[in-house]
Ligand SMILES: Cc1cc2nc3c(=O)[nH]c(=O)nc-3n(C[C@H](O)[C@H](O)[C@H](O)COP(=O)(O)OP(=O)(O)OC[C@H]3O[C@@H](n4cnc5c(N)ncnc54)[C@H](O)[C@@H]3O)c2cc1C
């Protein structure tokens with residue numbers, strides 16, 4: 268079941284994952300594959316895209332980092348409060364049919380779609396190597412859940428409180444040098460995704476990445492999430508894009524469009540085009 | 542062999558299906574993507590005098606028979622849009638229609654004036670967006686004087702080689718009179734209709750779903766409204782009409798042609814049938830024409846007025 272008009276539901280349960288991140292659970296029949304997202308209507312504030320998880324034994328779950336006005340408002344809500352949900356939308360991850368071992372590279376809330384993918388991969392007995400990074404140990408999302416389902420963890424923290432002291436891309440680069448992996452999946456800040464993509468191209472490992480762009484309709488009509496130069500809509504043809512197709516998205520790692528449609532370069536890119 | 546090509550105010554379209562303004566057309570790449578999927582021409586999302594974020598979400602959702610939106614004319618502003626218009630012209634092989642809007646007649650002129658050096662084939666003057674108002678708090682195309690003034694003022698800054706289309710709302714009580722007035726003011730064509738004002742309330746939440754409370758309905762729900770508008774306009778004006786509103790299938794398209802449309806705007810159907818809806822509708826039009834023995838679009842145009 269997909270909803271194109273917001274389906275109003277009450278929040279069944281809220282889990283505090285860490286000081287910045289909360290998970291919200293709902294009783295809602297919905298079809299959703301790993302990598303897809305829902306549009307969540309926070310009444311009086313906004314409607315925003317969030318990755319979706321159908322967690323075994325728990326149902327529909329979204330996991331939200333409080334970053335701005337509407338995510339902070341969502342964090343203030345209590346079990347029993349009403350919100351609206353549309354979707355699920357977009358493309359999803361693919362597990363190669365003969366896959367024996369896959370690698371996931373996650374940064375921040377990028378762990379959300381990857382956790383759902385890990386759950387599905389483990390059910391098929393695929394070996395899952397997870398490279399998970401965060402600022403500090405407490406912010407490593409879903410680490411214990413992943414351990415429980417038999418995912419192999421490679422942790423990195425910016426402050427060195429646990430695991431590798433530094434970027435998650437470093438232990439991942441080491442790993443693909445020596446180990447056989449059928450496919451890599453990466454979701455996180457775009458700069459991190461970009462670095463992982465370069466490593467994968469160099470090692471010729473197939474990969475899939477989530478390309479997140481500003482969303483309005485989620486229905487493929489408003490054009491807000493279209494990327495250069497293909498014009499693909501990240502709410503329909505994306506957000507999950509494979510490494511070969513990614514080569515055609517020339518703005519990846521460079522710029523995105525704001526709500527007005529204006530091109531905005533990422534802070535780490537020198538401005539060359541307007 | 543049936544022929545879908547049409548002559549729209551002197552511009553040849555390989556088929557009459559035009560991407561409507563505000564759907565997809567926010568960048569050269571998105572327009573190109575629509576062209577690749579079979580559109581005969583494409584319209585840019587309306588460009589205004591300055592950068593506008595539009596309204597907060599929810600700005601768009603769909604309910605069974607229609608799409609509700611209050612995007613609120615988000616656009617990067619004409620200065621920034623110039624490069625995008627230029628890039629679109631360079632990359633597209635089908636005609637580009639540049640849609641413009643403003644809060645005042647003078648600002649319509651400013652926007653048109655900025656775009657003129659690029660020599661656009663068509664400027665569509667959006668007089669009918671439910672998300673902007675004129676100085677008197679009304680949509681331009683609800684007000685005969687305001688609509689006439691905008692078109693004649695824009696006409697003065699446009700070369701004759703640039704065709705001006707006025708986009709109207711069917712909500713004006715004197716709709717056909719306004720159509721006649723913009724024709725007299727120098728419009729080379731009319732686009733009808735824009736979305737229809739509406740609101741949808743969620744009974745559980747107890748409030749409208751759109752953050753802006755009200756918005757415009759498009760899609761299948763408004764097709765009969767659009768047909769009526771085109772049917773009556775065809776009796777009143779001589780200039781060509783781009784019939785728009787709810788066109789989803791080949792038969793919908795034929796209905797508009799028979800009401801008197803020369804070309805057809807397609808928007809929300811992308812939601813119902815995918816980005817390749819232009820190819821699908823064109824094929825269905827061809828199949829219909831073959832079955833019924835029509836060879837050209839022209840022989841069907843305005844047919845519904847015969848009896
Ligand atoms: C496909 C996709 C999946 C996502 N999944 C998750 C998730 O699982 N968990 C999570 O915490 N966050 C997720 N996000 C990001 C989330 O949508 C933003 O954090 C949220 O919209 C911020 O809203 P705000 O009002 O709190 O902050 P704001 O101050 O409004 O925005 C902060 C930043 O969030 C981004 N953003 C804001 N609005 C939108 C929008 N409508 N569409 C896309 N990006 C926007 C922009 O980069 C902006 O600079 C996802 C985004 C996308 C596109």
Ligand SMILES: Cc1cc2nc3c(=O)[nH]c(=O)nc-3n(C[C@H](O)[C@H](O)[C@H](O)COP(=O)(O)O)c2cc1C
Pocket residue numbers: 488489561562563564586587601608610612614640667670708734735736758759760761763785786787788806807808809810
């Ligand atoms: C999301 C959305 C945005 C729109 N934005 C504009 C716009 O910027 N300018 C305009 O003239 N019309 C705009 N429209 C109206 C369409 O161009 C068209 O007139 C209307 O949707 C009816 O056609 P349809 O039923 O095929 O969608 C918009 C419509 C939608 C659904």
Ligand code: FES
Pocket residue numbers: 481482483484485486487488489490491492493500501502503
């Ligand atoms: S968000 Fe509107 S087309 Fe993708």
